[in-house]
Amino acid sequence: MVQEQQDPAEPGGGEVHRRPAREPKKRSRSRPLAATLNCIALRAAALLPLGALRAVGRFGGRVLAAFDTRERQVTRTNLEACWPALEPAARARLERASLLETGQTIAEFAALWCWPAPRVLALVREVRGEEAFLAARARGGVLLLTPHLGAWEFSGLYVASRVPLTALYKPPPIAEMEVFYSAARERTGARLVPADASGVRALHRALREGEVAGVLPDQDPGRGSGLFVPFLGPLANTTTLVVKLLEKTGAPLFLCWSERVAGGYRVHFVEASESDLRCGDVARATAAMNRELERLIRSAPEQYLWSYKRFRNRPPGEQDLYRRGGDSEEG
Numbered sequence: 001m002v003q004e005q006q007d008p009a010e011p012g013g014g015e016v017h018r019r020p021a022r023e024p025k026k027r028s029r030s031r032p033l034a035a036t037l038n039c040i041a042l043r044a045a046a047l048l049p050l051g052a053l054r055a056v057g058r059f060g061g062r063v064l065a066a067f068d069t070r071e072r073q074v075t076r077t078n079l080e081a082c083w084p085a086l087e088p089a090a091r092a093r094l095e096r097a098s099l100l101e102t103g104q105t106i107a108e109f110a111a112l113w114c115w116p117a118p119r120v121l122a123l124v125r126e127v128r129g130e131e132a133f134l135a136a137r138a139r140g141g142v143l144l145l146t147p148h149l150g151a152w153e154f155s156g157l158y159v160a161s162r163v164p165l166t167a168l169y170k171p172p173p174i175a176e177m178e179v180f181y182s183a184a185r186e187r188t189g190a191r192l193v194p195a196d197a198s199g200v201r202a203l204h205r206a207l208r209e210g211e212v213a214g215v216l217p218d219q220d221p222g223r224g225s226g227l228f229v230p231f232l233g234p235l236a237n238t239t240t241l242v243v244k245l246l247e248k249t250g251a252p253l254f255l256c257w258s259e260r261v262a263g264g265y266r267v268h269f270v271e272a273s274e275s276d277l278r279c280g281d282v283a284r285a286t287a288a289m290n291r292e293l294e295r296l297i298r299s300a301p302e303q304y305l306w307s308y309k310r311f312r313n314r315p316p317g318e319q320d321l322y323r324r325g326g327d328s329e330e331g
Helices: 032-045 050-066 070-082 088-114 117-121 130-139 152-162 175-186 197-208 241-249 282-299
Strands: 124-128 142-145 165-169 191-194 212-215 227-230 235-238 253-261 264-271
Touching: 032 088, 032 175, 050 070, 050 088, 070 088, 088 152, 088 175, 117 152, 130 142, 130 253, 130 264, 142 241, 142 282, 152 165, 152 175, 152 212, 152 253, 152 264, 165 175, 165 197, 175 191, 191 197, 197 212, 197 241, 212 241, 227 282, 235 282, 241 282, 253 282, 264 282
Parallel strands: 124 264, 142 212, 142 253, 165 191, 165 212
Antiparallel strands: 227 235, 253 264
16 A cells, blocks of 8 residues: 655655645754753763763663653554564563663764764774675765664764765754754765755755765655655655655665664665666655665664654554554654
């Protein structure tokens, strides 16, 4: 079952079914005090070594797992939806492990955003599959997907240090944090472009010029955008931008993720192998993209961001998976 809606970031995307009303664009809010406090906290935390940051993150993850937190609720809902055949005890272990990883992900942001670039890049412990990725890029532009698996912020920093990278971004909720985030993410050479039509044109241009175009493929593009296709079982509202870029540019597709290992990260580059990615049918190709993501997630399910409401938008007639006590949570 698939239901298509036009992707707002893709000019000229066709509609198959009438779209539900598009949700209003979330705008950044001016909160200078919150921005100042966030920056102070991040820079203070960045004084700690990576091992200490991870220890703090694991402690935070234990707190998330011990109480009825939003992160625990969402993680549990997602795991029940995506791994229904898993024994309850095994799913509970995965839930706890995931929350510990979520805590570490949050704690590591201080290092990844604030440390000097050489110190961050020195955290590489191993790189797998990079030869094929660099060989493809030597022949022309490459489309690169970096899902919310492992340390995706590190993936972006590492890739940009190796090849010219143009990547989409969404403005942060706090307007005054945009300069901080942009500087942190661009300091190894990346070029960030907004997730709108101008940003999509920049991705096209980067691919035509033989560079790498980066996309986060597992975010809900919002009500009124994207295509409902299976993602680890349930239907998930999924961007069609990736398959349309493949169709228009013919670029090879790779996936990248940074696995959290002792003392740093193991970076993985994986060439996409699904034949349906270029079948000419947007629905089939988008489902094939999700199958590529699924293979990565199954290799280290505890390091996936299960605390994100991946299924918050549902096809018409389906209930909100995250509804509790008669109220639907935002997020």
